[in-house]
Amino acid sequence: MSILGYLQRVGRALMVPVATLPAAAILMGVGYWIDPVGWGGDSALAAFFIKSGSAIIDNMSVLFAIGVAYGMSKDKDGAAALTGFVGFLVLTTLCSPAAVSMIKHIPADQVPAAFGKIQNQFIGILVGIISAELYNRFSGVELPKALSFFSGRRLVPILTSFVMIIVAFILMLVWPIIYDGLVAFGEHIQKMGSAGAGVYAFFNRLLIPVGLHHALNSVFWFDVAGINDIPNFLGGAQSLAAGKAEVGITGRYQAGFFPIMMFGLPGAALAIYHCARPENKAKVLGIMMAGAFAAFFTGITEPLEFSFMFVAPALYVIHAILSGISVFIAASMQWIAGFGFSAGLVDLVLSTRNPLATHWYMLIPQGLVFFVIYYVVFRFAIVKFNMMTPGRELAVAGSEADGEDKNLSANGEQDIPQLARQYIAAVGGSDNLTGIDACITRLRLSVKDSSVVNDAMAKRLGASGIIRLNNTSVQIIVGFVAEKIANSMKTVGHVDAAPAGDADPAPVAKAQAVSSGAQTLVTLVSPVTGDVVALNDVPDEAFASKAVGDGVAVKPTEKTVVSPAAGTVVKIFNTNHAFCLETAEGAEIVVHMGIDTVALGGQGFTRLVEEGAQVAAGQPVLEMDLSFLNANARSMISPVVCSNIDDFGGLVVKASGSVVAGQTPLYEIKAK
Incomplete structure (x- = not known):
């Protein structure tokens, strides 16, 4: 992994401890609202809230150690977080002024001031990174039978304790130099005053595309270079009383x-x-x-x-x-x-x-x-x-x-597991995917070759941007649903890559590959009257590449959309442009009326049944305003696909030319 890719991982992991700050902000904010003058001195309730919030602020360093260790662990297991906590306790205890005085045999008043600041976010991040690497490397180790109790995850905190002893001795030599350097950097920025705050903000925005703004924020917002802007501000009266804050100064790296x-x-x-x-x-x-x-x-x-x-x-x-x-x-x-x-x-x-x-x-x-x-x-x-x-x-x-710009707030309409399969296909399939993670709005993916990522397909799925950091790191901007998609991508299993060429083989070619003696499990009828269109001719990469599933499409000429088979309507999208049907045989059928019709916000569609309804083949499910849709939709070619066709022996297309809703057989799904 490149240095940039590794820093990306660190930046993602930092979001875990940073996510605790809203709790501190709310608790302390409520306390200051209750007692704006005494700041808890005149109200027990206000003191209760302020002290609760300060419990988080005062322990940000250990939260960084725990959060980074957890966030960078390969499987996000609690044992990794425990490892970070153990490592932090060992390291900070050994590097405390009292321990340094004892180990180095020097008077307490001669211990460098740097060791009085050993419990800071920088050390927390360092411990978290080391702990995560030890966890990722040794959490699967099996010891001899006599020591089997200490195998795997139980081994990691023990190893971390010993490693932290070595790290502590190294820090006794280099920490004063590092600390003095960070303080000098912070002092240089502070000497620039308001101009320094502006310079920081400029680079804060510039680093967002590569996700490295979190590392920069740690210098100005937390106690890495002696600035500690956010904790000191949230501390309010406590920070003032302790001489850690100054009215009109503390908060200047945030206010603008x-x-x-x-x-x-x-x-x-x-x-x-x-x-x-x-x-x-x-x-x-x-x-x-x-x-x-x-x-x-x-x-x-x-x-x-x-x-x-x-x-x-x-x-x-x-x-x-x-x-x-x-x-x-x-x-x-x-x-x-x-x-x-x-x-x-x-x-x-x-x-x-x-x-x-x-x-x-x-x-x-x-x-x-x-x-x-x-x-x-x-x-x-x-x-x-x-x-x-x-x-x-x-x-x-x-x-x-047209149609590539999707509403990122509309992700709630989408079938997350299906969307996850489609994004895996868009990045070149499971074989090209080596790591999956997410932040608030971004899929952060590690791949073998970023050049095979299909930008057009990702944008058709709703992505607003694709970032290639290098040959092995890709970010896809998907909106607030990013974490759900990432979690689903980790569990949906293998998905073949989208084809690099113009199209998959036509459905007829697949039909010829199905065994002639295979049993027909279910025959689907056309859901709408119109003209049959081969799936690889659908003007949408996700459907044409068969990432969504196999089937055919129909360009409607009549307004009524019926169920293509008997089964349960398991999903009707909020915009009524598509529905999912599950047959008694377990086939999952997606009927998607038009391309990018989700952007119409439901205009032109009326649902005739509700989710969970049992329907018969040919029973009306939707009604369309074809005049409106033909004038406003990008295309009214409507795919009808089996999204879990891999569970069956394939399908045989039966229709061509014109079809009639509820009457003309569309395709057969075969048994394996």
């Missing part, structure tokens, strides 16, 4: 993000929507509204940023520059607010009663100004330089580009 995330990016979203072609505005509106709401309310900006990051990289650089300017302005003016998760409305409200929040309300007018700046700058740049932001692709790409 509020105007960007709550206002600036929504302004960019509005500009992108206004610049979309008229026929695409309905789809773009859905994408931009969902992304803008997520950014404003929670501070999660990836759905918006990835919508233009790669199609218009110049805009993303402008975004990074404006982010730096915003953080610089807020820091210079001492308009301070902080966050435990991200710079959205929730964190802004929670931080308003924090004693370290100064003139926080000025971030709102600053945000309104940045809303206008983002809107004007983005709209001017998009139009002036004809940038291909979402909804403008048809200007140069032709009709084939």
Whole structure:
């Protein structure tokens, strides 16, 4: 694995301990709201909340050790987390001032100050990485029978304890040098004052495409270089009393993000929507509204940023520059607010009663100004330089580009296991896939050869971007459902790669390969009146490559859609454009009316039965407004596929030319 790929793994693992910060932010925020003057001194209830939150903040270093060890472990087992905890205890105890004084035989007052800061997030990350590597290497080791109790996962904490003794002796020599270097770096940034905060914010945004912003954040947000901005801010009164925080200073590496995330990016979203072609505005509106709401309310900006990051990289650089300017302005003016998760409305409200929040309300007018700046700058740049932001692709790409922009917030409509199989096919199949992980909106995949990843197919499945970090690391932007898809990808099993050529063999060719003596288990009738289309002629890579399943398609000429066989309707999509049927024989049939019709938001479709209904072959399930659909859908060619055809002996296509709904046999599914 390359250095960049390894740092990616570390960045992903850091999300585990960082995910505990919202709990601290909420608990301490509620406490400060209850007692904004005494900060827990005048209210037992407020003290209860503040102390509960500080329990997390005060132990962030050990949480980093546990979280990174768990996050980088190969199977996300609790034993890996325990290993990280054991390693942290051993290392920090051996490198404590008292232990150093005893081991080195030097007076306590001569112990370097660095050892008084050994319990910090940097050491936590280091311990977590070492513990995870030991776990991944030795958790499967089998010892001789007499020692079998200590085999496997039980062996790892023991090994970690001994390894940490060696690491402790090394740190006794190098930790003072490392610590002094980190402090010097932090002091250099601090000496730059507000300008340093702006420089940090600029690089924070630039590193997001490769996921390395987490490593940069650790320097400024946590106690790696002596800054510790987030914990000190969330500590509020406690930090002030301990001399760890300064009003108007602590929080300056956070405050300026509020105007960007709550206002600036929504302004960019509005500009992108206004610049979309008229026929695409309905789809773009859905994408931009969902992304803008997520950014404003929670501070999660990836759905918006990835919508233009790669199609218009110049805009993303402008975004990074404006982010730096915003953080610089807020820091210079001492308009301070902080966050435990991200710079959205929730964190802004929670931080308003924090004693370290100064003139926080000025971030709102600053945000309104940045809303206008983002809107004007983005709209001017998009139009002036004809940038291909979402909804403008048809200007140069032709009709084939239409439909590739999917609403990332609509992932709840999709069958996750089926989508997981399709993404495995899109990256070259299981044989090309060596590692699966995810963050909030991204599939982070390790592959043998990134060049075989099918970008077009991934975008048809709903991905808004594909990032090739190197020959073996790929990220696919899928929205908030990323973790569900990744988990499902780990369990769905083998999936063949999508073909590199133009198409799979036609269904007839597969039919000829089925044994002539194979028993017919079920015969499907056409679900709609119309004309038969071979599956490899369907204008959608996922269906044409047979990643979804095998079958045929029909271009409808009548409005009624019926069940192609007797069975149970196990799923009707919220937009009513497709349904899944399970027959008594176990065949899983997907009837998908049109291509990219999910983007119509349910317009043109009416369901006639509900999920869970038992239906007979030929029973009406949907009704379509064909005039509307033919005018607005990308294509009304409608695939009818068996998604689990591998469980059977194959299928034989029986129809050609014109077919009649509920009457004309479409294909037969054969027994193995």
